[in-house]
Amino acid sequence: MKDETLARVVPYVIIHANAEAPRECCGAVILKDDDLVYVACRNLAVEHEHFIIAGYDYARAADSGRVMAIAHSHPYIAPEPSLADRIGIERTGLPWLIVNVPVGSYSITRPSGFKAPLIERPFVHGVHDCYAIVRDYYALQGIELRDYPRAFGWWEDPLGPDLYRDNFEKEGFVEVPREKLRQHDLILMNIRARRDNHMAVYLGHGVILHHLIGQASRREAYQEFYQRRTTAVLRHKAFLTEPKPCSL
Structure with missing residues (x-):
């Protein structure tokens, strides 16, 4: 799937992101009936966690179509993937679409075999702990x-x-x-x-x-x-x- 194809769901992710700000929003992009659909999911993260997709919501999305990408927001900061995001991209083996709010800019990052260094990692519970x-x-x-x-x-x-x-x-x-x-x-x-x-x-x-x-x-x-x-x-x-x- 090309980046420009995945980018078609950006407006829907931005709507979700604005509704959730200042918390990060999260969801799954699925292929259903030959069309890409953004499925908004609940973010279960608490302190020291940026986003955790609710398992039930993700399963519901996966049951509705083929999961093609993970999407989430970076409120008030650039949409470039953080170190924790890059680890998540490798774990899922899927492209990640990240949108910024309120600007609306976005990035798409695909798995590349990235491995985080052991020293000077920022703390993110469940990812870097x-x-x-x-x-x-x-x-x-x-x-x-x-x-x-x-x-x-x-x-x-x-x-x-x-x-x-x-x-x-x-x-x-x-x-x-x-x-x-x-x-x-x-x-x-x-x-x-x-x-x-x-x-x-x-x-x-x-x-x-x-x-x-x-x-x-x-x-x-x-x-x-x-x-x-x-x-x-x-x-x-x-x-x-x-x-x-x-x-x-």
Whole structure:
């Protein structure tokens, strides 16, 4: 599908965007009866999330026709894809149409194999957060971890899942004594929360790689603040023998 063909739905996305501003709007562009149709969806995002398409709405759009693109808005900023947008484009494998309001300009970006750098990522929960950087780090070591859906604040929901504790064994991790900490180990932490709500990768030589809420991802000393909040050290089965050189 050519860009000029996809651009035919821009006026409908702008109508939705104006109605939702200053929040981002989101929706799906489907092919139905040989015509492109924009299906407006609800944005379920909360703090630290830009947009999350309601699953029911997306399923309704997919049931109505073939999904050809994802559309959303950038209120009061340029319609160029953010770093989080570019990750989303690769995840969906679809073109993304982004419109600006109130100007009405737009961009169309297609999957290109983009991968975000590990350092200096802006925080976007569910896209660029502490679990995402852990997944991407281990992917560089040849280890693929599942991408679990997670709503902001899951760590405080008494009825919700315990993302880390419920899943680390099925992902191939085992708990090891903290004094045995070494390169490539995964560190679980509890920072003023009901459950463990932060994780970091130990790079060796007293340095961790992690991504805190509201901050850019970074390397940082494994200082006393983080040591006191550590609840477990996990080691992937791939590293139960001698560690491999760090690919970072």
